[in-house]
Amino acid sequence: MYNVKWRTVRKEVSLLVKRAQWLQHPFHYSLLIIHCSFLLLSCGEPKQAKKVSPYNGPIEEINDVKLLYSEAALLKVKLTTAKQLRYLNDNRRYPEPVNISFFNRRVTK
Numbered sequence: 001m002y003n004v005k006w007r008t009v010r011k012e013v014s015l016l017v018k019r020a021q022w023l024q025h026p027f028h029y030s031l032l033i034i035h036c037s038f039l040l041l042s043c044g045e046p047k048q049a050k051k052v053s054p055y056n057g058p059i060e061e062i063n064d065v066k067l068l069y070s071e072a073a074l075l076k077v078k079l080t081t082a083k084q085l086r087y088l089n090d091n092r093r094y095p096e097p098v099n100i101s102f103f104n105r106r107v108t109k
Contacts, residue, residue, distance in 0.1 A: 058085035058093075075103050 062084040069077040082096035 055088075057087075059088055060086040062086070074105065077102055 063082065065079070065081045065084045067077075067079040068075060069079075078101040079098060081094050081098045083094065085093045085095065087093070
């Protein structure tokens, strides 16, 4: 009777060892980890997409603007202002007062 118990214990131990040997291979171990992570990730609730309104404000803000326009290497117009706002559709707005100076050929105002 003692011999029979010993044989069954040896069989159970050898089965456990055989089952644990497949975890020693990196491929099988990585498959186990991937499978468990998919199980954990699939348990969450689906996320709802949030409605986001598009941004309508200025995309660029420039301070102390000085624009010089020339033609044939001669200065024609000089524009100065404290602030310039540029929007997505390339519109430009000047919230501060704008000073525009026109020049003739002799570079006089």
